[in-house]
Amino acid sequence: VRRREAAALAAEVAVAPDDAAAQGADFAFFATLIAASGNLVLLLVANSIRDLYFARLADFRALVRDRAELGPAYAAAAAAVAAGDAEGAALAVRELAAAQEAAWLEGLA
Amino acid sequence: MRVRDWRAHGGLDVLVHALGGGDDLDREVLRSVMESRRLLLTESARLAAARRDESQAELLVRLAAELAAAADDATAQGIDFAFFATLIQASQNLVLLLIANSIRDLYFARLAAFRAIVRDRAELSEHYESAAAAIDARDPDTAARAVAEIARAQETAMLEGLA
Numbered sequence: 001v002r003r004r005e006a007a008a009l010a011a012e013v014a015v016a017p018d019d020a021a022a023q024g025a026d027f028a029f030f031a032t033l034i035a036a037s038g039n040l041v042l043l044l045v046a047n048s049i050r051d052l053y054f055a056r057l058a059d060f061r062a063l064v065r066d067r068a069e070l071g072p073a074y075a076a077a078a079a080a081v082a083a084g085d086a087e088g089a090a091l092a093v094r095e096l097a098a099a100q101e102a103a104w105l106e107g108l109a
Numbered sequence: 110m111r112v113r114d115w116r117a118h119g120g121l122d123v124l125v126h127a128l129g130g131g132d133d134l135d136r137e138v139l140r141s142v143m144e145s146r147r148l149l150l151t152e153s154a155r156l157a158a159a160r161r162d163e164s165q166a167e168l169l170v171r172l173a174a175e176l177a178a179a180a181d182d183a184t185a186q187g188i189d190f191a192f193f194a195t196l197i198q199a200s201q202n203l204v205l206l207l208i209a210n211s212i213r214d215l216y217f218a219r220l221a222a223f224r225a226i227v228r229d230r231a232e233l234s235e236h237y238e239s240a241a242a243a244i245d246a247r248d249p250d251t252a253a254r255a256v257a258e259i260a261r262a263q264e265t266a267m268l269e270g271l272a
Contacts, residue, residue: 040116040138041124041145045208048120 014071177234
């Protein structure tokens with residue numbers, strides 16, 4: 001179920017009509033990924049970061065700034081997770097998170 | 110009063126309770142702790158290689174040598190902890206540092222239960238030395254690989270200890 005959820009959410013991010021909807025889909029995508037990891041510590045860390053994130057949602061808008069270009073990376077990550085391809089999934093998510101990090105830091109500059 | 114699911118709402122502070130009391134560790138929670146430790150230390154090593162200062166690089170080289178010569182398990186655990194605490198500090202990532210603080214509390218509350226972490230230190234000493242040398246040389250990939258080797262072996266030793 002989670003694998004299908006990740007694929008559906010990946011598609012939602014790419015076609016989200018506005019930043020707020022994209023942020024919701026992006027958050028749900030990564031929450032689903034972390035839940036699927038089955039690692040309790042990562043889940044607890046994500047809980048803590050979630051509180052910070054939702055308290056300052058507007059400050060994190062830049063995370064979804066490049067969602068049109070990043071659509072394939074979300075889809076690739078979801079497909080790799082569905083295929084049980086650990087390296088492919090890690091590579092796609094690394095690319096995604098690095099792009100989001102760069103966008104967010106540019107927003108601060 | 111509303112009761113909330115700690116898995117959905119808890120922070121790292123709940124780990125101390127989830128792991129279980131005394132030396133009787135919960136296997137599933139321990140698996141998560143050791144697995145996430147490996148992931149976090151591996152990325153910390155990568156960052157540390159890029160961001161360490163001279164004193165941190167020197168300290169890591171010294172601690173790696175001391176670990177190989179540790180007289181007993183308790184001494185080795187102290188050195189192992191200092192090695193990874195230095196590595197995380199050198200990563201200069203605040204979130205990794207805060208996560209490490211939480212795991213440190215859990216670790217020191219059950220030090221004897223984590224003895225297996227240093228069980229294979231004789232075989233692992235070359236990886237500590239390799240990690241320290243790679244951080245000194247600002248080589249992120251080699252540092253990450255060496256730390257992943259150490260952390261994976263420690264994870265295996267801990268889980269075998271519970272079997």
